[in-house]
Amino acid sequence: MIRPAKLGEMTDIIAITKACAAQLIKNNIFQWSPSYPTISIFENDIQRKELYVMEIDEKPVGTIVISTHMDQEYIPVKWLTPSYNNLYIHRLAVHPDHQKKGYAQQLMSYAENQGRANKYASIRLDTFSQNKRNQLFYEIRGYQKLGDIYFPKQSIDHFHCYELVL
Template sequence: MAERSRSEGKNLFNMILKATSKDLEQIYKLTKSCAQHLIEQNIFQWNEYYPSQQVLQKDIDLNQIWTIKVENELAGIVVLTEIEDDEYENVKWLTKNKNNLYIHRLAVHPEFQGKGFAQQLMTFAEDFARKNNYKSVRLDTFGENKRNLRFYEKRGYQKLEKIYFPKQSKYPFYCFELVV
């Protein structure tokens, strides 16, 4: 079933739909464009290893990756999952570890950044969590990406503990949670 979301400042409706295998190449290109854009800003959050095509294919296979397109062009993605990553095992979350929605790989193509697409994807995710009776929305973001840190804090997420992904960066990632 398609979900509609209104573009900020525009009268256009953008469709947020589950990704299919035919979207894999576009999704991979989008993540590589985002990784390069971050590196150009000296933000070493994503690299040549992450996210891999295999990770993205698994997201598709598990029906947990959503896309937002503008006139058939991929503008952004977000992964919504119930699967708790091992790195989260020792995090002291605000809610119990039961019935939580996790967000991963929120990405907007550099050409579409600053136009409200990340906001649309997050609003979609939070609405999805409420409609499906999740207790909270959980995520992590790179500690050196100040823009992302402010983005989640402005949306009402509480900044929690640091975790590390050594294959991605020597710097910490911060966990965030929003009780819905």
């Protein structure tokens, strides 16, 4: 079941992202750091009603942010659609104990269905340039790679931007 996250679930949400970060580091992918994502970022996501969780047996096992807010870093990207009616995906994570079960696919399908149902032009996101698995994940779903951006506080490496026209 996918539903809006609650502030009282912050311990579970942080545990998911910390476990994902540890798994990424184990695979020499330095995408998430101790300074990202933080509790305050997730609290803000919840306050804006943009953070969703996937729960199994009444416990969150995955997260996704579905936002209408375009980060400043995205401005220089040559997007496929005008920048006024789009959804942005951030912080998609499934606890490593629950990966490879189709849960990330379900979270993305949920976001895409929300986008279509609410007549958004597209879904935009970024993924770490060193995370080939994520790139393939989005490309198989039909997302087009458009350009690169940087988040200097997060990594010295760049992030690829993708868009799916709805």
